[in-house]
Structures are given as structure tokens and as C-alpha cells.
Amino acid sequence: MQFSANLGFLWKELSLPDAIRAAKAAGFHAVECHFPYDTPAAEVKAALEETGLKMLGLNTIPGDVAGGEFGLCALPGREVDARAAIDQAVAYAAEIGAGAIHVMAGKAKGVEAQKMFVSKLRYACKQAAPHGITILIEPLNTYDVPGYFMTTSDHAEQIIELVDEPNIKLMFDCYHMQLMQGDLSHAIERLLPKIGHIQFASVPDRGAPDHGEVNYAHIFKVIEGLGYKAPVGAEYKPTGSTEETLDWLKDYL
Ligand SMILES: O=C(O)C(=O)[C@H](O)CO
Numbered sequence: 001m002q003f004s005a006n007l008g009f010l011w012k013e014l015s016l017p018d019a020i021r022a023a024k025a026a027g028f029h030a031v032e033c034h035f036p037y038d039t040p041a042a043e044v045k046a047a048l049e050e051t052g053l054k055m056l057g058l059n060t061i062p063g064d065v066a067g068g069e070f071g072l073c074a075l076p077g078r079e080v081d082a083r084a085a086i087d088q089a090v091a092y093a094a095e096i097g098a099g100a101i102h103v104m105a106g107k108a109k110g111v112e113a114q115k116m117f118v119s120k121l122r123y124a125c126k127q128a129a130p131h132g133i134t135i136l137i138e139p140l141n142t143y144d145v146p147g148y149f150m151t152t153s154d155h156a157e158q159i160i161e162l163v164d165e166p167n168i169k170l171m172f173d174c175y176h177m178q179l180m181q182g183d184l185s186h187a188i189e190r191l192l193p194k195i196g197h198i199q200f201a202s203v204p205d206r207g208a209p210d211h212g213e214v215n216y217a218h219i220f221k222v223i224e225g226l227g228y229k230a231p232v233g234a235e236y237k238p239t240g241s242t243e244e245t246l247d248w249l250k251d252y253l
């Protein structure tokens with residue numbers, strides 16, 4: 001098994017380049033992040049080259065989070081902002097050699113939101129393809145993000161079918177999926193051909209994967225047994241220092 005450190009949550013107190021270095025020192029095989037845009041891409045690229053780690057993915061901007069937004073690309077009427085968010089993510093990802101972009105839908109419902117999301121995803125796929133970048137969509141749970149456009153893997157599969165581009169995939173976050181639908185082992189097996197990235201955290205507290213209602217030692221065996229080779233993303237919120245939460249990783253180094 002290989003693991004990616006999600007630097008949106010792990011080593012959050014460090015600058016992004018230093019967080020990349022910390023992930024390398026801890027033994028992670030790759031990194032991923034949420035919103036890297038305040039850090040010049042050249043600095044991130046230099047840290048990736050120095051450590052030899054790949055940045056697996058980053059997100060489009062969430063918009064006005066304090067004002068309740070969490071993504072722009074399914075919001076009817078926000079065409080210009082959504083395209084700008086996608087263009088920004090593609091440019092940044094291409095510069096640092098990132099493998100994927102999570103296009104964040106935002107909080108919206110209904111037919112117009114669905115049309116907007118599908119059309120923006122087609123746009124994102126077309127912009128990303130020449131750079132070899134995958135576009136990811138991620139259902140989020142309704143406890144953390146009430147009102148988010150996409151909350152189940154069924155809905156994500158429907159969107160992937162409607163977009164109908166070769167470089168759109170599902171971000172299967174075990175944390176969100178356990179909260180929304182459970183049955184993780186079967187779901188991962190069934191959805192595997194559509195999965196572009198897997199993430200995890202304990203449930204329900206979104207901590208390290210060594211406690212809570214999901215047995216990750218088992219889930220990691222399932223993932224490995226299915227022949228999934230890409231690094232799986234540790235996207236959890238450490239209590240205290242990140243290093244203190246990494247006992248689970250030592251079993252895999
Ligand atoms: O919240 C999550 O699980 C994510 O992976 C998104 O990237 C949003 O931060």
C-alpha cells in the first residue's frame with residue numbers, strides 16, 4: 001500500500017513547501033492538497049522536485065466560505081466564476097505536474113445546477129486533457145456540508161455518465177461514503193473502474209484511521225486485494241501534531 005498526505009489537513013501549520021518536506025520525512029509516497037493558490041506554483045514545484053514526491057491533486061477554489069459557499073461549479077448563474085476557477089486550477093496543476101483536479105460543485109440543487117455542473121465538468125475535462133490531468137468529482141456528506149450538490153456515489157456515477165469524457169473520475173472518500181451509505185468494501189469493488197482517487201479518515205470524528213467505526217486495516221487490504229496501486233489519501237484532521245498521529249503509517253513503510 002502507498003499513501004498520500006493530504007496537506008489541506010496534515011501539517012496545516014506549515015507552509016505548503018515545508019509540509020511537502022514533512023510528508024517526505026514521515027515516509028508518505030505522495031502528497032495532495034486542497035487550495036494551494038496562495039503559494040507560488042514555482043515554490044511548490046521546487047519542493048516536489050527536491051523530495052521526489054508527486055502532487056496527486058488539488059481543488060478548484062471554494063468561493064466565499066465565510067459566506068457559506070463550498071465550490072462554484074454547479075451554481076447556476078456563476079458561469080464566469082466557475083470557468084475562472086477551473087482555468088486557475090488547470091494552470092496551477094499543469095505547472096506543478098499535479099495528476100488531478102477536484103472540481104468542487106458547491107451548494108445547490110435541481111435541474112439547473114445539474115446542467116451547470118455537467119457543462120463545467122465537460123469544460124474542465126477538455127482543458128485538463130492536454131496536460132494529462134484527471135478531473136475528479138467527490139460526493140460530500142450532509143453533516144459537514146449541508147446542501148452540497150452531490151452527496152452519494154449513485155449521483156456521482158450519473159454525473160460521470162452525463163459528462164461522458166475519458167478523463168472524469170470519482171473521488172471515493174471513505175469518510176464521506178461511510179457517513180452517507182456504508183458498505184465500503186462492496187462499494188470500492190463495484191466502483192473501482194470509475195475511481196480516480198481514494199481518501200480516508202476515521203468515522204465519525206475525521207481523525208487518524210486507527211479508531212472509529214471503520215476498520216481501515218481491513219479496507220486497505222480490500223483496496224490492495226483489488227490491485228489498486230495508486231497512493232491512497234490520508235485526509236484527516238490531526239489532534240495535536242501530525243507526527244503524533246502517524247503510528248498507523250508505520251505498519252506500511
Ligand atoms: O472534504 C473533502 O473530503 C475533500 O476532499 C475536498 O477536497 C474538500 O475539501
Ligand SMILES: [Mg+2]
Nearest residue numbers: 138173199235
Ligand atoms: Mg475528501
